[in-house]
Amino acid sequence: MVSRVIPVDPFDVVVFGATGDLSTRKILPALYRRFFAGQIPPEARIIGAARTDLDAEGFRALTRTAIAEHVGAAKRDPEQIEAFLRCVDYVPVDANGTSGWQELKALIRPGVVNAFYFSVAPSLFGDLAERLHGHGITTDDSRIVVEKPFGRDLASAQALNATLAAHFDEHQIYRIDHYLGKETVQNLMAVRFANILFEPLWNSQYVDHVQITVAETVGVGGRGGYYDRSGAMRDMVQNHMMQLLCLIAMEPPYHFDPDAVRDEKLKVIRALQPAAQSDIVRGQYLPVKGDPARRGYVEDVENPDSRSESYIALKVQVANWRWQGTPFYLRTGKRLRARTSEIAITFKQPPHSIFDEADDSWRENVLVIRLQPNEGMNLKVMIKEPGPGGMRLVQVPLDMSFAEALGEEGADIPDAYERLIMDVIRGNQTLFMRGDEVEAAWAWTDPIIAGWEARGDRPQPYDSGSSGPEDALMLMHRDGRRWREIRE
Numbered sequence: 295m296v297s298r299v300i301p302v303d304p305f306d307v308v309v310f311g312a313t314g315d316l317s318t319r320k321i322l323p324a325l326y327r328r329f330f331a332g333q334i335p336p337e338a339r340i341i342g343a344a345r346t347d348l349d350a351e352g353f354r355a356l357t358r359t360a361i362a363e364h365v366g367a368a369k370r371d372p373e374q375i376e377a378f379l380r381c382v383d384y385v386p387v388d389a390n391g392t393s394g395w396q397e398l399k400a401l402i403r404p405g406v407v408n409a410f411y412f413s414v415a416p417s418l419f420g421d422l423a424e425r426l427h428g429h430g431i432t433t434d435d436s437r438i439v440v441e442k443p444f445g446r447d448l449a450s451a452q453a454l455n456a457t458l459a460a461h462f463d464e465h466q467i468y469r470i471d472h473y474l475g476k477e478t479v480q481n482l483m484a485v486r487f488a489n490i491l492f493e494p495l496w497n498s499q500y501v502d503h504v505q506i507t508v509a510e511t512v513g514v515g516g517r518g519g520y521y522d523r524s525g526a527m528r529d530m531v532q533n534h535m536m537q538l539l540c541l542i543a544m545e546p547p548y549h550f551d552p553d554a555v556r557d558e559k560l561k562v563i564r565a566l567q568p569a570a571q572s573d574i575v576r577g578q579y580l581p582v583k584g585d586p587a588r589r590g591y592v593e594d595v596e597n598p599d600s601r602s603e604s605y606i607a608l609k610v611q612v613a614n615w616r617w618q619g620t621p622f623y624l625r626t627g628k629r630l631r632a633r634t635s636e637i638a639i640t641f642k643q644p645p646h647s648i649f650d651e652a653d654d655s656w657r658e659n660v661l662v663i664r665l666q667p668n669e670g671m672n673l674k675v676m677i678k679e680p681g682p683g684g685m686r687l688v689q690v691p692l693d694m695s696f697a698e699a700l701g702e703e704g705a706d707i708p709d710a711y712e713r714l715i716m717d718v719i720r721g722n723q724t725l726f727m728r729g730d731e732v733e734a735a736w737a738w739t740d741p742i743i744a745g746w747e748a749r750g751d752r753p754q755p756y757d758s759g760s761s762g763p764e765d766a767l768m769l770m771h772r773d774g775r776r777w778r779e780i781r782e
């Protein structure tokens with residue numbers, strides 16, 4: 295199957311913070327890959343902007359290195375790389391000062407789409423927005439792209455929204471949650487709304503519970519300072535996991551249209567019940583003995599008194615007609631036994647068994663959507679165990695790996711940033727968070743965090759390479775359920 299690549303019109307994209315980590319690891323390689331795929335035309339312009347005093351050649355050299363390090367060999371074609379670099383320019387700009395702005399303005403071509411990517415600390419978002427607008431660089435058609443974290447609580451998110459709104463209209467603001475750009479996350483919507491099979495069962499009458507797992511094997515790495523001020527709740531749950539939950543729980547939008555989709559997601563967030571203290575388990579990973587490279591969480595963040603969590607599991611209820619009585623169990627953590635992200639929908643058992651089974655614990659159907667790695671879907675169904683020994687049932691998987699089902703194209707899944715940046719250029723906000731969505735997510739998160747802070751709760755230690763703290767198992771056991779195994 296050959297993928298259809300529809301080229302976008304020529305554009306100017308300015309990447310603020312262009313010499314930084316996100317830009318060199320994700321943004322520049324993603325732009326190159328889209329160029330390589332034929333989606334970005336040679337007339338496009340990618341303008342790096344940062345405080346670093348570089349000239350265009352210097353920035354091209356940096357871009358070349360970024361491609362060498364972050365693009366797979368199969369796509370590193372020397373001619374294509376040189377052609378891409380001819381689209382690349384650079385201007386030193388002082389984000390909260392006066393220098394560079396006129397030079398930047400001179401580079402922006404009238405009449406082509408222009409987008410400004412704020413790959414900088416959130417404290418600079420306001421300065422950039424004000425200067426872009428003040429220097430007359432942006433028009434009513436310009437787009438700005440902002441990264442997470444979008445605030446650290448409701449008040450700061452509201453302030454950030456107000457700052458951006460002073461210079462840009464909501465239809466110009468693209469708030470990135472890179473999980474929404476993941477191919478399989480978009481597939482959630484396709485599975486639900488392009489098939490008749492699942493939707494009639496997609497409610498509390500037929501779904502026993504939902505598990506959403508995002509497990510990582512890495513620790514907090516070099517981001518200890520940021521991470522310890524956030525913890526897993528702010529870093530993963532308020533945004534990525536909340537988005538996954540929304541896509542599972544939302545009502546069908548009337549159209550695959552940005553506001554229609556986001557309206558439905560917003561309703562889910564607003565329907566979330568406050569999580570009780572007894573429905574939350576938090577943890578911190580322990581050091582691996584004898585391995586200085588794998589220190590414990592408190593050593594990694596250099597804060598022996600840290601009360602931030604590197605793991606969190608919680609039981610969440612969506613209080614509406616569709617979901618009343620079907621719990622959503624969420625868990626995410628660092629230094630767990632495998633890197634895996636998946637959503638598992640466990641259906642209820644048939645109301646009555648006509649078979650005389652000794653063991654009736656395996657009669658449930660489970661739909662698993664694997665987000666990463668080995669993207670795919672798996673539906674567990676009951677069949678008769680082969681053989682003449684009477685009617686014995688066995689659970690078997692109907693397993694579909696996208697790589698196998700779709701061939702080359704399924705194996706070559708684009709990075710989330712490729713999709714999202716192209717959507718910015720095409721002016722499609724469907725996969726970006728609207729301001730009210732982000733605020734609603736913080737409004738749900740804030741009291742939960744305030745609760746454990748007021749109580750002075752300490753996260754429980756868990757072994758690196760394990761499935762998380764013991765108490766997380768209890769969260770499910772006491773409801774007569776169990777977590778799925780964390781494995782690749």
Ligand code: BG6
Binds near residue numbers: 510529
């Ligand atoms: C980021 C978090 O948003 O997502 C990181 O800040 C986390 O802590 C990362 O590691 C996970 O993303 P992915 O795409 O690797 O699952």
